[in-house]
Amino acid sequence: MRNLKFLPALIGAILGIAVIIYVAFYFIFLDLFVDLWWFQSLKQEPYFWLRLLYRFFLSGGVTLAFFLIFFFHFWVASRYLGLNPPDEILTDLDKRRRFQRFADVFMSGSAKVYTPISLILAVFIAIPFYRQWESALLYFFGQPSGATDTVYGNDISFYLLSYPIYLLIQKELLTAAIVIFIAVGILYWLEHIFIPNQNKEYHIGAKIHLTVLIGFVVLFVVWGFMLDRFALLYNHSHEPVFFGPGFVEINYKLPLIWLGIFTFVAVAITGLLFIFSKEHRVKGPFFISSAAFLFVWFLPNVDSIPAAIQKYIVNPNPVKAEKPFMQHNIDATLNAYDLRNIKIVDQRINLNAAEDIATWSTQKRFENIPVWDREYLINSYQQLQEIRPYYAFFSVDEDRYFLLGHTRQVNLAAREVNIGKLPEAAHTWENTHLRYTHGSGAVATPAAQDADIPLVWYLRDLNLYSPVGLTTKNPDIYYGEGSYDYAVVPNTLNVVGLEPADPSIERQYTGEGGIPIPSWFRKALFAFYFKDEKIFFSISITDKSKMLIRRNITERINAMTPFLHLDKDPYLVVAKDRFYWIQDAYTLSKWYPASKPAADEYLEGDQPFNYIRNSVKIVVDAYDGAVDYYIADPSDVLINAYARAYPSLFKNMEEMPLELQKHLRYPRDLYYMQMKVFAKYHQTRPELFYEQAETWQFANVRGEEVKPYYQTMDFGNCNDKEEFVMINPMTPINRDNLSMIGVASILNKEACGNSYKPGITVYRFRKEVQVNGPAQVEALINQDPEISAQFTLWNQGGSRVELGRMVILPMGNTVLYVQPVYLVSTKVKIPELRRVIVSIGNEVVMEKTLWAALNRLKQTFIKEASESNGSGTAAPTAQ
Template sequence: MRNLKLLPALIGATLVIAIILYVAFYFIFLDLFVDLWWYESLKLEAYFWLRLLYKFFLSGGVTLAFFAIFFFHFWVASRYLGLNPPDEVLSTLDQRRRFQRFADTFMNGSATVYTPISLILAIFIAIPFYNQWETTLLYFFGSDSGVTESVYGKDVSFYMLSYPTYMLIQQELLTTASLIFCMVGILYWLEHVFIPDQSSEFPLGAKVHLTTLIGFVVAFVVWGFMLDRFTLLYTDKHEPVFYGPGFVELRYQLPLIWLEIVTFVATAITAGLFIFSEKHRVKAPFLISLTLFLCVAGLPKIQFIPDLIQKYIVNPNPVKTNKSLIQYNIDATMNAYDLKNIKTVDMTIKLNATKDIETWSTQKHFENLPVWDREFIIDGYKQLQEIRPYYKIMSVDEDRYFILDHTRQVNLAAREVNISKLPPEAQNWENAHLRYTHGYGAVVTPAAQDADNPLIWYLRDLNMHSDVGFSVKHPDIYYGQEKFDYAIVPNKLNVVGIAGSSDPGIAEAYHGEGGVPIPSLFRKALFSFYFKDEKIFFSTNISTQSKVKIRRNITERINTLTPFLHLDKDPYLVITKDRFYWIQDAYTLSNRYPVSKPADDDFLEGKQNFNYIRNSVKVVVDAFDGGVDFYISDPSDAIIQAYSNAYPGLFKNLEEMPAELKQHLRYPRDLYYLQMKVYAKYHQQTPELFYEQAETWQFANVRGQPVLPYYQTMDFGNCNDTEEFVLINPMTPVNRGNLSMIGVAGTLDKSNCNLDYKPGITVYKFGKDVQVNGPAQVEALINQDPEISAQFTLWGQAGSVVEMGRMIILPMGNTVLYVQPIYLASTKNKIPELTRVIVSIGNVVVMDKTLWSAFNRLKQIYIQHAADSDGTETPKAIMNQEIIK
């Protein structure tokens, strides 16, 4: 009968244990096992364990430390310092025993209570450390950057690596000290009330203990005031004029913080003297210091005082009072966005461009201008080269390759797998995970091409046909930009014809190294649980040689490995003799760079709040095997050095990157866009100019859209006929259409003229004496030309849409060259055709089918005009109707 009564309890206990084990297995151990196997497949298991160790060591260590602090104070308060019986109570043995019995009962009971309370409080206090353990890691492994901020004279790495941790520690220690003081005070009071025969006076030990705790509270409050000084470096009260502290902050608010510290310490000291001086208590010092502290602490709440300072001292003399502080903001922002080393070239513009045209008409490979925009050509790629319904071209990249005797700029795209366009009945589990497992091959076309001709292909079709030498041993793409699901390869299916070629080599089973092995039924079962898919376990097509490929989207893959890196929006494909690779630019960001203006919210899709950035890492992902390598591209960055110190072996030096990949490194487009957006204002590097904002720039606009940075391959005469792959960015004055500058960002080492990666920016700045056309003004010249307008109208009536591509703008000697590609797109199939090229210098526009013929006609116009005049004016726009026909 007794056993029957225990049966429900046993069943309940068994169910509870089973549920706990299931939850622990499913949500902890299963993920742990799969993650470990995945890291092992990448040969990064040491990094996996190190990262796990850091996380649990820091989290567990902080929890244990706070538990020890709470427990120690409760234990001391209940065991030693709270008993204070009068002498007469302890005069006999019975009285001593009776008192001790009550005291032991209370102390043992309180210990039962405060032990779990200490643990709960420790976990509560440590929660912010759990969430910010990686920030704390930077504190331990960080080092000085060598750059000192100007306000307090500290190294900037202190603010980016140490300051956030100090703020966290100060807040948690202050909370801890306050909680302990309150709870220990309650404990002493309970001892005083419930233990009989206690003296009417609190014991001396209790007073000392409480006073010590008050001392800790005071110390942590003072530390908070000290840290508050640094918050002045991040004020935005003076925006949009400048960012950071101004005259009011450093001449009024900063002294107030020091006064708060002094008066608060004085209040604490006088309060302590008042408490301990039982016979000679004097309230006056305590009340005076307390009053002073309250007055000083209340002053920041009174806004009319700083308003008066601002109105009568700063506003009448804005530059004089804030001159050094504006300079701090300029210097800090230029440093934070890596703009300190920009090379500025003052470019003199001559109205007579004859000499420049003659010089540049002999320029080697001048035809290598990217008249094919990736935004237009992608439609042609999709229509002509996706070929099968299970392939998809996600995006078009730009790069340069040595083709046909020199470096040529190309557009290229990977052919990735996507079965969404297959018939619904074909979109089943076996097809999705065992059969259609990868993309195949890529397409490559020249960015430069003559108009009104069929598109030239450097690499095309599923047989990887190339007339220029492209050959890839392993063209399979298992990892890419598509949102891939998991794949299991090799398997027992006889996959034939998926790649659409008669080449038997294409139907071979996967023989790469990537993926997590499935050597046993145990792993099959675990993966079935992990993916919530029983088909994995019961499928007979999965062999012991099969491997599971997971996290095949390269962004997800890198983010899982290094969540502390922030990825560029545009990874790009690189073709080698052996296989395809993806190169991903990665950034380190911080929102704690002192006095630096925060970035706008249009970078990295607006997900980050930061005022410091470095392109510190180049990530290479193997599209065939999935291997991931991290290379430090900016060793001067203190943040990436801290991570490198914390995770030895994860990051490699850039010199270790294979040469065939290193030659395809480029200046990131998103980074350059951000830098130029900041530089548009901060190129005015004296406080007077910065305050005036008379030379503030903006991105050049055309058709209501900004002209964003674009890639160009050309020999700019820097290194012995070496062609550079650079980003071009034109800018105009605010609310004006004429050009102010052309920025060029590249990676060529101009000092040694080799292929070493050395990113830099050159700004070609135009004077104010000669007007230089911007893209909107050149487009206006094009639209005003009657013959061009008539031709556009004629094309538009033939069932086609006339599209004007991205305008190419290049500095050329003492003039500026504009190249405007014109496309025709059918209203039915949307396949674009490059139909004409318009070239312009000064106010002359010429349209032709080839860049060379248009440029030569432009040259003849200028030569003829120079012969007919003194060359002080530009010729009128001339158009040859026969060419248009």
């Protein structure tokens, strides 16, 4: 019966251990095992362990350091117990022994108390480091960038890599020092009052210890003041004029910070003299320095002083007073957004373009003008080429391929698996995870073609028919843009997939990707991981099967490298052996000094930033799921720090296969954001920047911005070599006429090879001649009686006319406008390209082909020139 008394305790212990094991298994070991196997399947096991060890050592090291700090000071404080006993204890042997026993018990007992307290305090202080361990990693692996800020002259790497971690360390060290000082002071006080007949004075050792702790508090406060100087670089009180420190910050607030440092140090020194002086006689200097510090500390809270400086000194002479600070902001912003090396070309415009049209002698120049918009093509692809209900096209990409004798711009899309359109009864576990496991092939069409003919296909159907030789050996797509669930392949079921030669043959997965499932143990762990017992009991899963997880490419990359920020538009590449996805990735920071923060949510997520680099190009194998990282911008200090921390992860751009290098492009999101910033910051002189008279905006038509678009064109830079560029037209603020056309290219114009060298050229138009913007060209289109009548006719009988994206190109001394006209059925919603409108100057024509439209325009200009010379009438002028 006695043993039964311990039964509840035994049962409780067993249950507690079981709960601990269950929690540890589910939330630690299970995820750890699966992640390890996943990284092994990607051949990135060294990177997995490095990342895990960095996090463990940095977080654990900080916790251990703070624990030792707390423990040491508590231990030192407990050692002073009994060093100042009453005189009768020292002379009475019996009392001395009793006192010593009391002291020993107190000190040994207190160790059991302050050890867990030290650990709890250490964990509490170190929590912010657990969240920002990657900032510490960058600090340890960072190197100078070679560029300096113009305000304090520090290397930019200090702000991007060191300053954030210094802020964190200073805050936590100051908190720890204050906590230790209070706790040790209480401990000394308790020791002092619990021992009877103690002297009134504390022992000199206790005073020295507390003085040292005060010294640390003073040191960390002073460090905080020093860091406050850099906080002025992120001042936003002068917006919307400029960002960063201004006259008030540098000439009033910065001196106050230095004055605050001096007066605080004076308070600390005079305070120590006051404490250690005999009977605390040194009072005057302490109270004077304290009053001075409180006065200086209070001054920044008095808004009337800086307001008066702003009102009476700055505002009457704003450009003169703020000129150097606006220049700081301009220079910093251009550097932070990689806009310093933009090439600006002052473009002369000839309104009579007859001569220019005559020089456009080769059709190659115009065959790539993209009259098919991807926003319209997606409907055609889905209606005509999904073919099976379990396939889907999620997006249309733009690229260029060498076809039919030269580089041609194409639109293409991957045919991915999506069982959402199957009947509900088909949404079974086997269909979802074993049968409908992958997509098949892709479609491609030329971006340019003549109107009023059926859509031309470069790649189509499940057998990958291509009249231009655009083929791939392995068309299966296991990784893509869709919302993929896990798949187990190969298995004993027939999987969906069609051989080009024999549609009746269904092929099994033979790729190297995926996590092997060679044992019942792994099957059991995966069943637990996915909370799906069918994985364990399914007889269709063999020891040759592999588990494919994280098959959405964005999810896949984020799981591997969460510190990179991804462009919203990954794109497909058709290679000889298989399909690949190329994903642009960015490194961001909000710590670039005096740089204007990004105003809009250009990228996914809500991280604020004022520095960006397209530092990495990521290639994802659509069949195997392999992920390769290539450094695209070696000048970026952030990616260089990551590359030193993870040497096995990143590769040089030269290591990318040449077949993929040919398909690199300038990222759309990055270019849009850069132009948004450059619209204001191209005004590099402070006087002009302050006036904002030359500020640009995105061209606007039908109430929407004209976003940057891709164009393949020979701009005459490299011996008739065509470039795949991104074009962006902009107008003056609140005006419709065109100010400039920006062209972003990746062509190395010096070597004229395939090496990746991104750059931006801005064709800026002079003010003496008006250049029509897209809204003005569309107004000319609507005013043309022939075009208007045709639109009215087409807008009947169950169809409607829709105008596509207007293409605007700088061509010699002329600006060419091309507007596709679609006819969309209200029932089927498959768009048809019916006409192409071409405009130069103030003339517009509508034809089925570009060349027919250009010939009509040429004749029009020749006729106008002839009439002008013969009758004396004026040449065409801008409206």
